[in-house]
Amino acid sequence: MIFFRKNIVKKSASFISTVAAIGVALMPMVGFANAGEVSLLTWEGYADDSFIKPFEKASGCKVLATYVGSNDDFAAKLAAGGGIYDIITPSIDTTKIMIRAGFVEPIDITKINGWEGIYPKFAETGGINEDGKVWGVPYAWGSIPFMYRTDKVSTPPTSLKDLWDPQYKGKISLWDDKSAIYVAARLNGDNNIYKLSDDQLQKAKSTLIEQKPLVRKYWATAGELVDLYANGEVWISNTWGGYQSSLLAEQNIPVKEFIPIEGAEGWMDSHMVVKGTSNTECVYKFLNMANSDLGQCGVANVNGYSAANEAVAKKCMSPEQFKTLHQDDVGYMDSLMLWENLEERQEAYMEIWNAVKAAN
Secondary structure (H helix, E strand, O other): OOOOEEEEEEEOOHHHHHHHHHHHHHHOOEOOOOOEEEEEEOOOOOOOHHHHHHHHHHHEEEEEEEEEEOHHHHHHHHHHHOOEEEEEEOOOOOOOHHHHOOOOOOOOOHOOOHHEEEEEHHHHOOOOOOOOOEEEEEEEEEEOOEEEEOOOOOOOOOOOOOHHEEEEEEEEEEEEEOHHHHHHHHOOOOOOOOOOOHHHHHHHHHHHHHHHHHHHEEOOOOHHHHHHHHOOOHHHHHHHHHHHHHHHHOOOOOOOEEEEOOOOOOEEEEEEEEEEOOOHHHHHHHHHHHHOOOHHHHHHHHHEEOOOEHHHHHHHHOHHHHOOOOOHHHHHHHHHHEEOOOOOEEEHHHHHHHHHHHHO
């Protein structure tokens, strides 16, 4: 989640207030899709033809999709007025930014069929509940595990230390995202990863700079990491659980995911409605599709992610898939370090990550 890759607010004193000011100033510049259309700013796989085409046919609403590689893209694109979006799908650590910047509007949950089937952990989270209103419809969730090529790495890795092992020099990759700080902090034994002190951030910075000579590339998109593995350029990395591994399996590239002994992060993505959209009818049709069998099992089948609506998942998944995706295991959800909004610490984290990337 690298916020503002183009450094729109790099020098701001207050991250949230600056984003809000930019949003207010530029909101009139943001347009929307034409009537009968719904325009998405979302992640790879979240607008796959396997469920979008049936939706378009049934609803009469055409779907237009633009994809992001990091959570920073949402605010950057909306603040710049450079897109035409009705719905965005940020992760749980970014939703507060969208709300407080004034980029999104509340959801009328009375219009969402099956809302009560969403896991309470997600439906009730502070990330989408503020000022007595609901601001997002939970869609999918999962972990940020690690992955390695089983034909290249002889001893199965179990620890984050393996990503600092000199024997894999030039074959290591990390997501080009501030979550790299979370990885380094856990390796350092600092497990309160969303509330790191300045000293702990500096320690994480040093750890990442120490690793940098071993890194082949910081990957930006799912497709980029898949290509790096397929070409033999990367043997071990973090990954979007279930997604890139499934794409590599289709190419017969032998990889395996693992949760390191230092733990793994968790995420949840929600659909949010861009403030001022005039395409309310198609927007709510889309939100209902995403919360139905078609959308929930659609994302599970395409991305390998877990569905946010337990009741729907139980209906549309086989018992085996339901279990494999931990839909029946609230304990697994609770074991993950679910991403949190960094509030006033956002800029401090971003300065550290940018400093790591700029280091020689």
